[in-house]
Amino acid sequence: MARDRRWDPCVAHRGKEVDxxxxxxxxxxxxxxxLVAGAGFDPRSRAVATRLAAAGAPVRALWVQENRPNPHQGQVERATTNTAELLAAFAERELVPVEIFGSDGAVVGGRNIINVLNRQSFDSVTDVVVDISALSVGTSFPIIRYFVERIGRRKGPANLHVFVAHDPRLDSDIRSIPSDAPGYVHGFKGGSTxxxxxxxxxxxxxxxxAGRRSALGRLYDFVEPHDTCPILPFPASDPRLGDALxxxxxxxxxxxxxxxxxxIVYxxxxxxxDLYRTILRLDDLRQPVFAETGGSMLVLSPLGSKVMALGALMAALERDLPVAHLEPIGYEVGPxxxxxxxxxxxxxxxxxxDVYPQPRPSLVAEGRPKP
Structure with missing residues (x-):
């Protein structure tokens, strides 16, 4: 039997409604x-900030600068331009460099950004805005989980908003160069260990x-699944994208x-x-089937479209699902x-x-058996 879902119904806006x-x-x-957002080379870095600034909204901004080894000079120049514009947008702002890899090559970006957030003061803040448009999965997922759990403990702020600039073609033109070590995103082991x-x-x-075969091959070897249900975009802005993939x-x-x-999941x-609800339906269907033989575990690997990654994040938060990921060591930016x-x-x-009635369907705690 399907359980009540935390984000169904969900307050959401798209396109002109967002403005x-x-x-x-x-x-x-x-x-x-x-406001928490990425200050990098991605052309979507300024999307939300410029609109908040133009509206005259009171904002404290935390710009996250993801640092990876040996960045391309062209990307550095793009990031410098974006950062200058972002710093000029608000009077109260802070730019924090976050090392994504440690000196030994270990992925430490998720832990580092949580340490940054722990040093912040949220006095008088009513709303947290996380713009994931220019943040990687390894950074954005832990940020959002941090605030969801903080709100769950009633430590405030009361409201959490997530924004993303939807541009599938751009997601394809900015290709990640995967590192060699797959693992679970910080905070998203989901009891897998x-x-x-x-x-x-x-x-x-x-x-x-597109172009992620190598990364997905390493993730498959890491997860060692019993079954695989690949996710294809449909409908999509390019109606032939599903066939091409x-x-x-x-x-x-x-x-x-x-x-x-x-x-195959569409x-x-x-x-x-749409993806959030689809993942939860799959989880609901599998739980009773495997209840007597060790249970069922869904493992997510969001690549490509940031909008679909957001749907996977919501499902992972609600059901404490593990997120297997291969952190990019760099990026290739198309002309x-x-x-x-x-x-x-x-x-x-x-x-x-406070837009949602209380009480809300609870999140599954790590390691706790699912009802």
């Missing part, structure tokens, strides 16, 4: 927003994206992963809630990538706050 929400909500006299999880039937849900991953689908065509490329996106297609999800 109206930004200018109407955050300019209310009782509002003070704390517990002894009881060893007997669980692992279902891997990788989000297929199926052709690119034909060897994996037919041989390596041995995927039955009935097990999710709306532009709506994070068609602009310096700035002037009219981004923004998506807003109101994750937590």
């Amino acid at each position: 109206s929400f930004l200018s109407d909500y955050f300019t209310q006299p009782e509002r003070l927003a704390f 517990l002894f009881a999880a060893a007997a669980a039937a692992r279902l891997w849900l990788p989000q297929l994206a 199926a052709a690119e991953y034909l060897t994996e689908l037919e041989s390596t992963w041995a995927v039955d065509t009935r097990n 999710a709306d490329e532009s709506d994070p809630l 068609a990538v602009p310096v700035e996106i002037v009219e981004p297609n923004l998506v807003h999800i109101w994750l937590e706050g």
Whole structure:
């Protein structure tokens, strides 16, 4: 039987609705927003900040500068331009460099950003705004979990908003160079390391994206799933994208992963809630089936579209699902990538706050058996 879902219904906005929400909500006299966003080379870095600044919203900003070894000079120049614009947007702001890899090559970005957040003061802040448009999964997922758990402990601020600039073509043109060590995103092990999880039937849900075969191959070896249900975008801005991805991953689908065509998952490329609900439905269907044989465990690997990654994040938060990830050691930026996106297609999800009636469906705690 399907359980109550924390974000169904969910308050969300897309496109022009987001511009109206930004200018109407955050300019209310009782509002003070704390903005967390990436200050990097991604042309979407300024998407939310410039709109908040133009509306005259009171904002304290924390700009996160993800540092990776040996960045390309062109990307450094782009990041410098974006950072200068971001620093000029608000009077109260802080730029924090976050090392993504340690001296031994270990992924430490998630832990480092949590240490930064622990040093912040949220006095008088009513709303936290996280713009994941220019943040990696390894950084953005721990940030959002930090605030969800903080709000759950009633430490405030009361409201949590997540924004992302939806641009699938840009997601394809900015290609990550994967590191050699797959692992779980900080805060998203989902009980996978517990002894009881060893007997669980692992279902891997990788989000297929162009040019990510090598990364997904390493993740498959790391997860060692019993079954695989790849996620394809449909509907999508490019109606042939699903077919193109199926052709690119034909060897994996037919041989390596041995995927039955009935097990391919389709999710709306532009709506994070579609993938969120789909993942929860799969979890609901599998729990009673495997209850007597060690249980079921869904393992997520969001690559490619940031909007679909947001849907995976919401499901992972609600059900404490593990997120297997291969942190990028760098990026390749295609020649068609602009310096700035002037009219981004923004998506807003109101994750937590006083807009929702209480009590809400609870989150599954790490290591606790699922009901």
